[in-house]
Amino acid sequence: MNEELDSQLSAMFDNELPGAECELLARRLSRDGDLKARWGRYAVIGAVIRAERGVTLEGPVAGRVSAALSSEPALAADEAGQVSGRASAYRWWQPLAGAGLAAGVAAVSIFWLRSQALPGESHIRVPAMVAANSTVALPGGQPALQNTSATAPDSFVVPPVPQRRMMVVPATELADYVVAHSAYSWPVSRGNLLSALMVSEPGTSSTPGGSDQPAPGVQGNAVPNPK
């Protein structure tokens, strides 16, 4: 045995070993006869110092207890689990309930903030249709194209930069809120909320069906009509 292991054994005997190390050493202790004998001698040393009676190297009762229990079945894991299960059942749902509550509060807050931001409107502001009278200057000194009306479907215009949504609470703050509360929410719901925010954020969606989809009649990334 190495010195570090012996040092750990001594500390474990005194209940002074960190929990993680205890788990590993307990496993070894229960199987290693030499280690167990040393453990027993540590007990003998303590008993002599305290001037306790019946100090023998094998102890007064250890052998008898071991013999008496040899005919008994080992404690079944499920038997232990029945009792500890009640305690553990009590323990496991606590963080679950906390996480669910936090996620619920976050979701309600998001919907409330959005409803406050855009009363009577869709929460997604459609990128501005090209204004009826907007004029776009083209490079190369070409004549500016003018969007006369939506009834002129053949007109090609460069769509303007999508305007940001008008919200009371900017989406970034909303995202910060969700992130700040993410420690109390389920990863799945957290991911869903963040995904929803990213999708609804103008310019962040790569899907054609997102909020940045151009309105009918306006060709995205249009090029000038050569006509």
Add this chain to the structure above:
Amino acid sequence: MSADESDLSLVRRVQRGDKGAFDALVLKYQHKLVKLVMRYVRNPAEAEDIAQEAFIKAYRALPQFRGDSAFYTWLYRIAINTAKNAVVSRDRSPIEYNVDRNSSDSDESYDMQGRMRDPETPEGLVLTDEIRSTVNAAIDSLPEDLRTAIVLRELEGLSYEEIAAAMSCPVGTVRSRIFRAREAIDRRLREVFEGGLGRAEELG
């Protein structure tokens, strides 16, 4: 770190079906338990019987142990209740000492190993005395800082942190000192154990 984490790790193993871990718990606490029971019964043999019964009860009740209290506290309660029940059921005074050990000692099936383990037999007493003298001599020969650390731990029951405060040194130093003290004593103890068996057999 829980103060009882070492015991709990062994308890969890027992609860998962590892009997070997319970042996370690018995080895650790058997002397303390016998000493505790001796407050109720003065007969050492009866105290050992009661301690054995308490350990077996503890083993069977271990699935109900949830770790709300320290293991040794829980074990001691079982031992005290077992001792009280034994005293009541046998209708004996807690301070009475009236047991004849000759009947069991005369049993021819009582082998030499058993006689050596039993501290009340001549062989056991020789070995016990030798263990005591060896441990005490080893402690006396320890450097002052090692001796102080092991005595504060074993006799006074101080934690490493308390010993560190008392000795004005880091906790890691305390751990090292106690370990080195135990190793020095253990070396002498093993010599006794290896030679002790032969000496005790000569007595038989």
